[in-house]
Amino acid sequence: MQAKTKGESLVRLLNVGKAYRQPNGQVISIMENIDLELRTGEIVALLGPSGSGKSTLMRIITGLVAPTSGQVLYREQPMQGLNPGAAIVFQSSALYPWLTVLENVELGLKALGEGPRSRRRKALRMIDIIGLDGFENAYPKELSGGMRQRVGFARALAVEPELLCMDEPFSALDVLTAENLRFELLDLWLEHKIPTQSILIVTHHIEEAVILADRIIVLGSNPGRVRADFPVTLPHYRDRKNPEFQATVDRIYKILTNPHVDELEELEPRPTTIASPQEPRYPLLPHVRIGSIAGLLELLEHRKEDLYRIAQELQLELDDILPIVEGAQMMELVELKEGDISVTPIGNAFIQGDIDQRKLIIRQQLLKHIRLVQQIHTFLMAKQNHRIPESLVLDILERHFTPQEAERQLNTAIDWGRYAELFGYDEPSKEIFLEVSEPEEPLPLETTAV
Incomplete structure (x- = not known):
């Protein structure tokens, strides 16, 4: 068609x-x-x-x-x-619960100044077109989720x-x-x-x-x-x-x-312009746990698979799988080429390792590739008591992100650092502290950039 x-x-x-x-x-x-x-x-x-x-x-x-x-x-x-x-249909139907289906659909028309007879006629027509005929006098609580969303569509379309x-x-x-x-x-x-x-x-x-x-x-x-x-x-x-x-x-x-x-x-190259000097953008960490990244690596063991197929297999949407893949990429645990995803040698070492070896691998990759973790670790090493207030890091992050996103970035870095036993977090004092451990020899991994 x-x-x-x-x-x-x-x-x-x-x-x-x-x-x-x-x-x-x-x-x-x-x-x-x-x-x-x-x-x-x-x-x-x-x-x-x-x-x-x-x-x-x-x-x-x-x-x-x-x-x-x-x-x-x-x-x-x-x-x-x-x-x-323009008219908008939102993710939630955003209906007024005290109004009937007909009254909800009439709202936009009423806001435009349509008379009672005209708006009723247009609303009833759209209710019929959208498949809600017979439910004009029902209230939102009486409708299923799909029917409530139909009301949202009818309300938006009624204003033509x-x-x-x-x-x-x-x-x-x-x-x-x-x-x-x-x-x-x-x-x-x-x-x-x-x-x-x-x-x-x-x-x-x-x-x-x-x-x-x-x-x-x-x-x-x-x-x-x-x-x-x-x-x-x-x-x-x-x-x-x-x-x-x-x-x-x-x-x-x-x-x-x-x-x-x-x-x-x-496809459409723009004319070259001279940009004004600007502070480099701060890398954005995906909000995922190391456990999710580990799960992806386990699934990819001995496989080179199309990312689209992996998403289907896991029944994950775009906003769910991309942060996991991005986190694994940032730590060089997976490689993406032409839409195909596979595990790197470092990722394979992670899969084969026991819990302590996995923690060591993540520790090495965080300190090598993740700027925020590197900075937190540097601050902690510089302090005599190896403790810093979270506000110190948040002040830096809020130069690059909204306060809400800055807090999410810090929480992600703390979560990753805790897994790797690089540093911990004391909730009552709102302080990050250095984890004290015996010096360790790095694992004999192939760390060539991929």
Whole structure:
């Protein structure tokens, strides 16, 4: 089945950036240099790791958040305030529990000043289209999760938006309900049963993006930026077993697992500009435990496997498996080439080792590769009592991250350091302290960079 004809520009972002100023005056950049266009007649999927600014970007497009720099155009005119042609479906249905289905769907129309008769007619029509006929007078507590999300869709579509924005709309649903809703939405789009001219969906589900989208945009993180923007030419409805479908999924995994290579750099090189001197960005640690990394290594023993297949085998979504892989990569325990993941010699030594040998391997890799752990260890060694307050490290981290992210970064470093018996943490005093142990000879490992 053919999708709607793609046409004119609906929304354009020109060199858009978003930053927040911390109470200490430090500016934290969430995203930088975002250039993208949403056109009529297309479904666009926005993918990226946690912290890449996907939801923030959607809120900039809808006018809920103002950019710090750059410009947003709607129908080629500078956008001031809310986007007049956009509506949002959130991850949770966000219904008012004291209102009926009909009253919830009427809310957007009421806010636009529609009269009672007109908004009732439009709301009932959309309730019927979305498959909730007969539940007009039901309250949210009487509905299943899937039905509540349908109400959210009906409410957004009732105002007849040109652009429908969806922020992970299926992620809170069970697998079967989510799959059913995806294809029902696709039916409505392909059969022109809804007035929407363009759809933007934020998702962490790669297959969902390939199933629905005519175009996929992949964001990078720290700060958020567009790393890839490419069309999906497969006709609807798409078969997951189709080799081209699987090749597209593999392509996205390759982009996401090679954060230093942007497809845009290869396809559309930008003019070289001289950047102003800037402090190097602080490496972002993935929020994963060593136990999760160990589990991945055990699964990969004697295997070189496509990361997409590993994710399917583990039944993990993008935001679940990528941090584990990134943590293993940072410690040189796994190697990624062209989307295939395999264990390095150091990773194999970890798999074969007993608990003490595993701890020693992690200790060596942390001190060799993880800047935050190196700094904490250096501070502890420099102190006569080998103790430092956590506030010392947080003050440094908050120059690079929000206070919440700085705390998560410190917690991750402490968790990794504890596993490796490099340092411990005293909760009552909020102090990090050096673990005292006998000097150890390094394991005879092959440590050639991979």
